[in-house]
Amino acid sequence: TDMATSRPQLASLDAKQASGQHRPSKASRSSSTKMDLKHGLEECEVALKLFLNNKFKDALELLQPWAKDSMYHALGYSTIVVLQAIMTFEQQDIQNGISAMRDALQTCQKYRKKSTVVESFSSLLSRGSLEQMTEEEMHAEICYAECLLQKAALTFVQDENMINFIKGGLKIRTSYHIYKECLSILHILQKNKVEQQFFHEFEGGVKLGIGAFNLMLSLLPARIIRLLEFIGFSGNRELEMLFLLITFINHSIQYAIIRVALLQKPSLLIRFAGTGEVNLVEAENLLAPFLKQFPNGSFMLFYHARIELLKGNVEEAQEIFRKCISVQEEWKQFHHLCYWELMWINIFQQNWMKAYYYSDLLCKESKWSKATYVYLKASILSMLPEEEVEATKENVVALFRQVDSLKQRIAGKSIPTEKFAVRKSRRYSASLPAPVKLVLPALEMMYIWNGFPIVSKREDLSENLLLTIEKAETTLQNQNCSDYLVDDECLLKLLKGCCLKNLQRPLQAELCFSHVIQSENLLKFDHYLVPFTLFELAFLHKSQGDIDKAFKVLETARNNYKDYSMESRLHFRIQAALQLWRKPSSH
Template identity: 25%
Template sequence: MSPQDGDDASLADDSEMALTGINMLLNNGYDEARALFEKYKNESPLMQAGYSFVYFMQALMSFEEEKLAEALKILQETEKKCEVSDGFVKSMKRKLSKKKKQSANSVGLEDKLQRQIIVADSLLYQSILTFTNQDIPSYMKGGWYLRKAWKIYEKLHKEINNIRNRQIQSKIQQMQASLPPTVNGNVSNSSNSSKEEVVDGNSNELSEQIVARLLGSVNFGYGTFQLCISIMPPKILKLIEFLGFEGDREAGLNALDFTSHSEDMKAPLATLGLLWYHTVLRPFFAVDGANGYSAGTSDAEAIIASKEKDFPNSSLFLFFRGRIHRLRVETDASITMYRRAFDEAKGQREIELMCLYEISWCNLMRLQWKDCLDGFGRLAEESKWSKAYYSYLRGICIGAMGELKEAHSILKEVPGQVKKKNNQIEAFVLRRGEKLKKQAPSQEFCRLLALELMFLWHAIPTCTEAELKPMLDVCDMQTDHKALHIKSLVEGAIFKELGQEDMAVAVSFYKLVYQDC
């Protein structure tokens, strides 16, 4: 679909146009979506919000400093523009001409609420981008953005829900007033109900459809907040609650679910948020317990099935299908879905790199070293997130193949590629790189280092029995006493996944690591 197809003459209003743009974006039409939002960004707050979100999403997936800075600038412009009381005059004229049945007050209230939601969204996105710097000043600044956003979300969520409840109450009163006096009580009561309905009707400025869309709009940020805060570690959660935030997982999930079924432009984004929670956050934070890695896959599968018609070939939805298969320990199906997602991305580099990483990681779990190299090699060259991490992965895979001289050459460069030592991943590869600089690692040790990464990323529970047993062979090959603690830790995790009958062996290996430390 081209931007011309999205001309406002063929769309009911700004909210429909904005939703069309987001659907374009998620249906692999990044360039078309950006063109549509850019064309109308100065005529509507919603189109300006969509325009800034496109840049935010690209920056978040790429981690490139230039794109992060550009997205921050555009988000700040959006925030400023939506705080100006007399902005977007053209948009208001268009709305007034299309909604002749609505009063000027109705449009004004809708616009006021929508702008406040956009301001909160802009602050939320700015906080996320600011946190990517991973230093104390950025955490403080990001926290300040978050607090401002949360206060707006909390206020608007309550306000819009109150409007909705008044509408429901008014409808109940209308139904009661329409009943015959013999059913509704005496004639006097019926008359009083009718009078109250008129008063409520005058104060009820927005249509039910608009209120439902606005509630969907605010629920996206409100639900995202509740959900993310609810999975924080207890110590951090106490600090967050002290700062005025609250986290209710069920409230967050319900809010995002409401948004995903609304007519707001963020409905597809809420769907992605739910998929991210069920396939990434739930297993990573062990929300369902240590062995509940696949617990969220049924929910994720149901969500994707409900949106199949709208996003049949979306690279992002195919990506999440790949996640579902991986969590279900279906590696072949997982790789197939990731490859389909890669093909459908059609040159969207950020999504291609996401898929390449997952494909390479699946091959790593199978100890197919050569098949990992293309993906990790491209990531090391093109990704701006952590060149050191991807170089480390590439180096140990080459070493695992027996090309020790080349592997040592790559691994020696890793410490110099580290940009942020306070980043846990980069701090880890820095320590490993410093040790490997002094002496070239053996082929067996490179293979063990790959298993160590699988342990750290909680990948061992998502391996099949056929994939786990060759890993034990790698552990058996280790002869260096200095590698004993890594070997024992990995062996313990593998035996644990092989079944209850091996749990005693797993415990003994964990004890060995504890004693060695």
């Protein structure tokens, strides 16, 4: 989706352009010292089509020769390099991304309107009459803003010190203000009916930038939004959707990218925010023209598989993810995204050996979060009978004990899911005489990663999960008492309640949730269970039509608890739920 920055107008492309037959020759490149805006946009159209056809190297080779002379070449080239860095998480790739983005900023800066010393201390709007800005200078502003945003993302992952965190935050703030100022320019152009050759391209870039910021801000918890507003941010979900849709309708050069950006929305809400209430018909309609034009494009196949998964078509999603892996070998790191999804699909189906296979691949190949991957592998293996674990030649206890040494920090902060995995793995500490085994850790992680809304689309999967949970309850009752007994009982009640809720058995589900809430003072370790259970209870009340009671329970979960595992994730989910419930007509 970040390839939006290449400003493609896919409808204007043909096969000859994609094959490179209409690219400027190397001779013309060497003899020319500058590429104008028109040809810059045209070449980036070709580059993006190459990229979406899995020809990543070809796209880079097309963009690189002009990356220090053309703002859109610079932005397109650096975006691909940054995307690769984020996907591999290799330190060298991150350094390459930062270097490429630094060069891109310098290239864009050359095209920005020059300001005096006095003007440099004020905003873009003070640089002189906006009508006197050239079209090229206006495009340079949005390219520069987008470069800042991407460089900030890499700054966060480059090092763990707080200085980098502050630097990244300042870049994001500057980017946001440039977009806002470009919006003011846009309003003046529209008011004065100024005609420009590439007006729609500029309009699309501005509205996509503003829309993306507001979408991000609208999903943040209220306390974070208040902090951001103090330093100059503001979020408006209706404005965000209006801008995205206006740009989509305009069929500007942003046409294709708006569609791709919107495709992320259901995926984001269901996987992270956790509401489960998304418009999949809208997502399918947005994806359809892309699938037609790029039937073997990795990104398009990935989105297609995600939509099928959100619909509950896990078998179809599984096949599409496998195809997504088979269509290209150039970016192996893209395979890891598919391994992750395939691992969860097999967890949903309780195909534990297949789930182990994909978790093992992630442990061996991906750099993203070794602690999470190893914890997941150990959790999946702990769901298997002893003889099957022995066949894998893995040592489950040893794997759990590795987790703590594998944790990492980003922007000076520990990753929440890694902190969760480390804390849960302490049961297997080498200093303990005998570890107290975790209870259904794979299903607990499935809950943390919000798999139950997906499983809710399939009664058979929900029934099978319920049987597994009830079997674990029986086993737990027959075990010797331990310090973890109440926590384990409450975890099983939460998981069981989610299954019962999915199976439309609300009274039984509420009994399970009530058990967890009433056991609050008896919990010793898993204090996250109560606020998360309140969140589930709120959705149960809402499904029964008691919206006032649902709001009250949701507010209790948000305001009465703090300093528990995965707190930020729950606040994201609560915020998303409040957004949906307060304005259902906008969704």
